Amino acid sequence: MSRESALVNADWVEQHLDDPKVVLVEVDEDTTAYDKGHIRGAIKLDWTTDLQDQVRRDFVNKAQFEALLSDRGVANDDTVVLYGGNNNWFAAYAYWYFKLYGHQDVKLLDGGRKKWELDSRELTADATSREKTSYTATEQDLSIRAFRDEVVAAIGTQNLVDVRSPDEFAGRLLAPAHLPQEQAQRAGHIPTAANVPWSKAANDDGTFKSDDELKEIYTEAGVDWNKDTIAYCRIGERSSHTWFVLKEILGEENVKNYDGSWTEYGSLVGVPIALGDEPGLPEGQSA
Amino acid sequence: MCGATEGGLSLDGVDVKKEAIIQGQVTKGGEPVGTAYVRLLDRTGEFTAEVPTSATGHFRFFAGPGEWTLRTLAPQSEPVDSKVTAATGVIAEVAVTL
Numbered sequence: 069m070s071r072e073s074a075l076v077n078a079d080w081v082e083q084h085l086d087d088p089k090v091v092l093v094e095v096d097e098d099t100t101a102y103d104k105g106h107i108r109g110a111i112k113l114d115w116t117t118d119l120q121d122q123v124r125r126d127f128v129n130k131a132q133f134e135a136l137l138s139d140r141g142v143a144n145d146d147t148v149v150l151y152g153g154n155n156n157w158f159a160a161y162a163y164w165y166f167k168l169y170g171h172q173d174v175k176l177l178d179g180g181r182k183k184w185e186l187d188s189r190e191l192t193a194d195a196t197s198r199e200k201t202s203y204t205a206t207e208q209d210l211s212i213r214a215f216r217d218e219v220v221a222a223i224g225t226q227n228l229v230d231v232r233s234p235d236e237f238a239g240r241l242l243a244p245a246h247l248p249q250e251q252a253q254r255a256g257h258i259p260t261a262a263n264v265p266w267s268k269a270a271n272d273d274g275t276f277k278s279d280d281e282l283k284e285i286y287t288e289a290g291v292d293w294n295k296d297t298i299a300y301c302r303i304g305e306r307s308s309h310t311w312f313v314l315k316e317i318l319g320e321e322n323v324k325n326y327d328g329s330w331t332e333y334g335s336l337v338g339v340p341i342a343l344g345d346e347p348g349l350p351e352g353q354s355a
Numbered sequence: 356m357c358g359a360t361e362g363g364l365s366l367d368g369v370d371v372k373k374e375a376i377i378q379g380q381v382t383k384g385g386e387p388v389g390t391a392y393v394r395l396l397d398r399t400g401e402f403t404a405e406v407p408t409s410a411t412g413h414f415r416f417f418a419g420p421g422e423w424t425l426r427t428l429a430p431q432s433e434p435v436d437s438k439v440t441a442a443t444g445v446i447a448e449v450a451v452t453l
Contacts, residue, residue, distance in 0.1 A: 153407070154405075155405070182392055182407075182428075185390060185392075185430065186392070186428055186429070186430050187430070188430040188431060233403065234401070265401070265402070267401075267402035268402075272394065272426065272428060272434065273428065
């Protein structure tokens with residue numbers, strides 16, 4: 069992948085508003101944002117109800133994903149363009165999700181909803197209806213999804229990139245203050261992880277920084293480009309943003325998103341944890 | 356917008372004594388700007404949080420004590436930076452004029 073194949077800009081979207089094979093999909097943390105106004109023709113995916121199993125902590129399965137996209141009118145050969153608020157956090161998460169289930173042509177709108185709004189481009193509250201389809205997903209592509217055992221095995225050997233804020237990384241905070249739920253039992257980070265907050269990869273308007281700037285940011289943070297990489301955050305959405313940067317924009321191979329992230333790792337019994345601003349030693353700390 | 360009150364957003368249910376609150380309103384030509392984004396940057400200029408303004412132009416952060424910068428972005432306006440000091444138990448009010 070590359071910047072050219074994974075990203076589109078707002079002009080491109082405006083030129084394709086009436087293209088029936090281009091499906092705009094809005095995914096927000098604030099799931100009411102779409103209802104107040106969205107890009108004309110866009111459908112909405114609710115990350116809490118549409119993309120997560122409602123009983124166990126996991127994604128919807130292949131059959132559920134197929135039913136969801138069929139119902140919303142997404143076809144296998146459609147170009148899916150994702151965008152959303154929060155600098156595209158949840159849109160990037162959905163992008164990764166579409167890739168996980170094998171959708172071929174999926175792109176992210178650079179800058180997401182914020183850039184679109186700041187450009188004073190048109191939003192509408194009009195409902196979108198698309199003909200139902202018969203969508204077929206592939207089995208999950210586990211080359212882009214990391215599970216806890218792989219993460220523990222990666223300590224001290226692979227790149228672990230913790231994309232949370234420095235205070236969450238150090239263990240001074242467990243979650244952003246406006247989201248008190250879903251907390252882990254312990255604070256801190258996975259030993260040897262580099263802390264590169266997701267926001268370093270984005271400009272003020274939400275667009276991604278240039279390839280050269282991005283390379284420099286991760287290199288400076290200690291990412292070894294010859295090693296495989298696992299990105300994580302708190303619940304796996306901010307790390308999708310960084311996964312997108314490393315895998316889809318910079319074209320690095322072997323980059324996984326650990327969607328269990330800190331809410332899983334910080335609740336595991338017996339795994340090492342590092343506190344403070346430094347990556348720490350593989351064995352972590354104990355007190 | 357939900358719970359908006361005169362002078363700002365509702366603080367019902369928030370223990371103000373424990374929080375270092377930064378809040379305010381974004382206006383342009385005396386009119387509230389409900390389409391702005393306010394970014395909270397720490398004392399090193401590092402991004403910490405971002406919120407869209409309410410329909411009445413209001414915004415709020417639960418920051419920590421210390422020096423912060425608010426960077427306000429809005430359509431057809433240049434970004435505006437405002438310095439603010441937050442302290443626990445105090446509500447720091449910031450009027451941002453575009």
